Amino acid sequence: FDAEECSWRGMPLDEIRPKHICTYPSVRSSPNHTVLFKLPISNNGHFEPHPSMRADKWDQDHVRMPHSPESMYPVSQTELKSRWQIICDTYKRPITSSRELEKAILSYNLNTKDDLVFGALHEFFNRTLDQSEMIGFFQSLLPKIVKLALEIEDKFRGSLPILAKGGNRSISMTQVQAGILLANAFLCTFPRRNSTTAQSALPSINFYRLFQCDSLDRVQQKLKCFVNYFRRIVGERPSGVVTYTRRHVRQSELPRWSNSDAKLCQLHVSSSGTIEDEGGGMMEVDFANQNVGGGVLGRGSVQEEIRFVLCPELVVARLFCESLGDTEALIVTGCERFNTYEGYGGTFTWSGDYNDSARQRDSYHRLNTIVVAIDALHNNRQSDQFKLEAIKRETNKAYAGFSFGQEGAIATGNWGCGAFNGDPLLKFLIQLMAASVCRKPIAYFTFGDEELRDKLFEMHQFLMRKDVTVGVLWRVIRAYSFLKNVSKSGESLYDYIYCTLDTGHIPDVGCPMECDT
Numbered sequence: 167f168d169a170e171e172c173s174w175r176g177m178p179l180d181e182i183r184p185k186h187i188c189t190y191p192s193v194r195s196s197p198n199h200t201v202l203f204k205l206p207i208s209n210n211g212h213f214e215p216h217p218s219m220r221a222d223k224w225d226q227d228h229v230r231m232p233h234s235p236e237s238m239y240p241v242s243q244t245e246l247k248s249r250w251q252i253i254c255d256t257y258k259r260p261i262t263s264s265r266e267l268e269k270a271i272l273s274y275n276l277n278t279k280d281d282l283v284f285g286a287l288h289e290f291f292n293r294t295l296d297q298s299e300m301i302g303f304f305q306s307l308l309p310k311i312v313k314l315a316l317e318i319e320d321k322f323r324g325s326l327p328i329l330a331k332g333g334n335r336s337i338s339m340t341q342v343q344a345g346i347l348l349a350n351a352f353l354c355t356f357p358r359r360n361s362t363t364a365q366s367a368l369p370s371i372n373f374y375r376l377f378q379c380d381s382l383d384r385v386q387q388k389l390k391c392f393v394n395y396f397r398r399i400v401g402e403r404p405s406g407v408v409t410y411t412r413r414h415v416r417q418s419e420l421p422r423w424s425n426s427d428a429k430l431c432q433l434h435v436s437s438s439g440t441i442e443d444e445g446g447g448m449m450e451v452d453f454a455n456q457n458v459g460g461g462v463l464g465r466g467s468v469q470e471e472i473r474f475v476l477c478p479e480l481v482v483a484r485l486f487c488e489s490l491g492d493t494e495a496l497i498v499t500g501c502e503r504f505n506t507y508e509g510y511g512g513t514f515t516w517s518g519d520y521n522d523s524a525r526q527r528d529s530y531h532r533l534n535t536i537v538v539a540i541d542a543l544h545n546n547r548q549s550d551q552f553k554l555e556a557i558k559r560e561t562n563k564a565y566a567g568f569s570f571g572q573e574g575a576i577a578t579g580n581w582g583c584g585a586f587n588g589d590p591l592l593k594f595l596i597q598l599m600a601a602s603v604c605r606k607p608i609a610y611f612t613f614g615d616e617e618l619r620d621k622l623f624e625m626h627q628f629l630m631r632k633d634v635t636v637g638v639l640w641r642v643i644r645a646y647s648f649l650k651n652v653s654k655s656g657e658s659l660y661d662y663i664y665c666t667l668d669t670g671h672i673p674d675v676g677c678p679m680e681c682d683t
């Protein structure tokens with residue numbers, strides 16, 4: 167073992183990674199789990215939609231579907247027409263250019279009628295793709311995307327519940343159904359949903375914000391990811407199932423951090439590799455926005471947005487997942503990866519197709535991929551994150567995600583430390599405490615940062631040597647928070663922890679207001 171050469175420290179990854187597939191949650195129909203296909207799943211992998219009779223719901227608890235009979239569109243000041251009929255009629259004619267596609271989309275979307283709205287889309291077909299790729303798209307791929315989108319009538323006969331704030335609820339669908347929803351989002355067929363307060367907590371789903379972006383290269387690259395996804399799924403239909411789960415942890419179920427006698431979990435920390443490349447079979451953390459997907463259908467191209475364009479089935483969650491509350495997470499089980507990339511942020515580039523077929527499937531035909539979306543706090547000022555309230559919020563948030571399922575391991579990294587401006591040294595300890603209480607080991611990817619890797623490893627070793635529990639660590643961090651905020655100390659968190667645990671005296675700064683921590 168040559169520490170100089172080796173990019174990781176701690177436990178080998180293969181010892182962190184669970185040995186068997188975690189089949190949680192099970193796919194069973196219940197008031198809290200909507201399954202959009204018939205159960206039991208047949209052995210030949212053929213799925214029938216469920217329910218078989220049409221039962222549309224147009225209310226605040228359900229997604230407003232493009233093919234709902236309630237969806238009407240004003241064709242003149244006095245006349246309303248079925249919006250779905252307009253959509254079906256629109257796509258009876260062939261579409262041969264991005265201008266025609268824009269016109270088609272605008273024919274059933276009043277709200278987006280600005281001049282030259284779809285700049286990014288025109289750029290994509292006029293410059294990013296070459297002439298033959300452009301012709302291939304309009305002659306061959308687009309008609310197939312349209313056909314897939316129109317299958318919504320047949321494949322979604324029931325209503326789709328909204329995963330509302332404060333609820334614990336799952337939706338399972340086939341990957342083909344997810345593709346149908348995405349084809350509709352691409353064609354911007356979903357009715358307006360944010361015009362009423364009842365549905366204002368939902369993220370956007372129609373693609374027009376992405377199409378409206380200007381010629382930014384990263385947006386072009388994201389379009390390549392989506393087009394490649396559609397090319398793949400209309401070529402050979404994916405055969406599995408995806409489950410979307412909203413998890414809400416009630417206040418009474420949260421750990422009492424300062425009293426926890428949980429031992430610290432094992433750690434693998436690496437400066438090379440990424441969550442999506444190395445995290446297979448673990449719970450892969452999505453550094454999320456409270457609106458899951460963040461800027462995926464806009465200009466964003468950091469960890470979450472990239473993950474969503476690699477695995478577009480994640481984007482489907484935006485259709486029904488209301489913005490996440492402080493003790494909530496979204497977990498997506500079974501999404502497939504279709505794309506590879508290079509670069510990051512402004513240099514993000516689609517670099518080709520990704521074949522995920524080697525990945526195992528569970529007994530419900532879900533790929534062995536679990537993505538856990540947790541949104542960190544956005545720190546406007548670096549110092550805000552050291553306030554006890556912020557530390558508590560972040561630890562509870564991590565717990566909401568990590569505590570899903572009885573077993574497993576966490577693949578994570580600098581959560582909240584890029585766009586959201588957090589401190590990775592603090593965020594590491596927060597995630598360490600949350601994972602330890604859940605008895606799950608951590609694989610931590612520092613995204614190229616060797617110095618950080620060594621600092622985290624050293625701290626973890628020190629804490630293990632001292633046999634520190636979560637409760638003790640919490641109390642030291644709490645004392646540091648007090649010191650930093652009250653006496654404005656400039657001492658670093660890690661120096662404080664080393665020093666305090668070496669002397670063995672943790673100042674007791676607990677106050678009545680914090681008794682639940």
Ligand code: AR6
Pocket residue numbers: 439440441442453454455456459460461466468469470471542578579580581582583584585586587588611612613
């Ligand atoms: N694997 C491991 N680490 C990574 C990876 C990866 N694939 N990609 C990036 N990192 P950021 P945030 C590291 O800024 O601060 C989005 O718009 C890298 O060190 O994406 O929580 C969301 O929608 C990077 O600096 O997460 C939210 O709105 C760090 O992780 C917002 O950003 C943080 O990545 C969340 O921002």
